[in-house]
Amino acid sequence: MKFESTDGYVATEDLTLAVNAAITLERPLLVKGEPGTGKTELARQVSAGLGLPMIEWHVKSTTRAQQGLYEYDAVSRLRDSQLGDARVHDVRNYIRRGKLWEAFERDDRCVLLIDEIDKADIEFPNDLLQELDRMEFHVYETGETVRARQRPIVIITSNNEKELPDAFLRRCFFHYIRFPDMETMKKIVEVHHPGIKSQLLTAALTQFYELREQQGLKKKPSTSEVLDWLKLLLAEDLSAEDLKRDGAAALPRLHGALLKNEQDVHLFERLAFMARRQG
Structure with missing residues (x-):
């Protein structure tokens, strides 16, 4: 599995080397560069070039790392219990799966884009360390452990608005997209x-x-x-x-x-x- 330039994307030699190195090492590819240099588009072209499905997680200032795993809707469960709804007896009815869960449960390999990670709180990258490293996480409400069936190709973009933690950087393969000549x-x-x-x-x-x-x-x-x-x-x-x-x-x-x-x-x-x- 090797990425090269596609008909819709001109990838420089050092960029293709970075993508393929991250795939070989099975580590997230952290891509930095000026806004508008094609960081997000790179993930889409890797997906198209390798013929893999893509899952996009666009990070905002209010995004929490837990949302990428799952969210437990306790309010809806409480309301349903007051209404006598039988759904309340199965907690799984109130768990919304996040983008990482979607990627982990796929039977085929996919490309997972975590876009503009630097927009979120400084603790956001740290909160994803173990999940991205081990490719698994625990669901406390059900007691189950979700493990990746096929390790996704993870591409993380950053506009360098915030410094990312050293522990997070250590787990990534890094590439800076220079402005094209x-x-x-x-x-x-x-x-x-x-x-x-x-x-x-x-x-x-x-x-x-x-x-x-x-x-x-x-x-x-x-x-x-x-x-x-x-x-x-x-x-x-x-x-x-x-x-x-x-x-x-x-x-x-x-x-x-x-x-x-x-x-x-x-x-x-x-x-x-x-x-x-x-x-």
């Missing part, structure tokens, strides 16, 4: 916008990388944002000539797809104003 980005664009004119692509990406490298930028545009920008350029039928700016610091065409806060827009407006004065 110009040549890799051209391959990515070709996947999403096949047949795009080379002159337009070169002019657009040149502007894009110049914008990303601008000092003082609060939020650098990501891969997903440049793809959206190119989609707009193609929809407007713009050419490489149309992208020429009045001065190197002027705002690019349809910049709302790239700049996502007023501070960065004001920064480029000031730079454009200074460039015009100097001109």
Whole structure:
């Protein structure tokens, strides 16, 4: 079982090595990188590329680790007991299975995505240490132990908003997705916008990388944002000539797809104003 780039995803050599190393070691793959660099999409493409079903667990700030295992609905059981419902005699009727339980009980191997783990409380990763390591957990209400029938391929993403505990990191295979260089980005664009004119692509990406490298930028545009920008350029039928700016610091065409806060827009407006004065 070996992962490679798919028709819909350009994976660099070091990324494919990381995925395959995690599969070989049977350890979770912890993927970090800038937002919009394809961390979540990687899990979906691993699922598609290996022909395995996928289970997605999207973590929020309110998510608790226990929710990934199961939740016991004591309130519903109490209400049913007051109404004389016969269901109350079997506690299993009030246990909701979580994403890890779903992955563990499958007869076939699957890909389990734990998306944006750093959004949750700092104790969240620690609370999953044993379950991800041993691939089993205990259900206290029923006294049963749930063990993985087939060890899932676990991919965990993080935007680096919080530091993860050392004990958790020790159990993972780590990979940082670097922002793609110009040549890799051209391959990515070709996947999403096949047949795009080379002159337009070169002019657009040149502007894009110049914008990303601008000092003082609060939020650098990501891969997903440049793809959206190119989609707009193609929809407007713009050419490489149309992208020429009045001065190197002027705002690019349809910049709302790239700049996502007023501070960065004001920064480029000031730079454009200074460039015009100097001109």
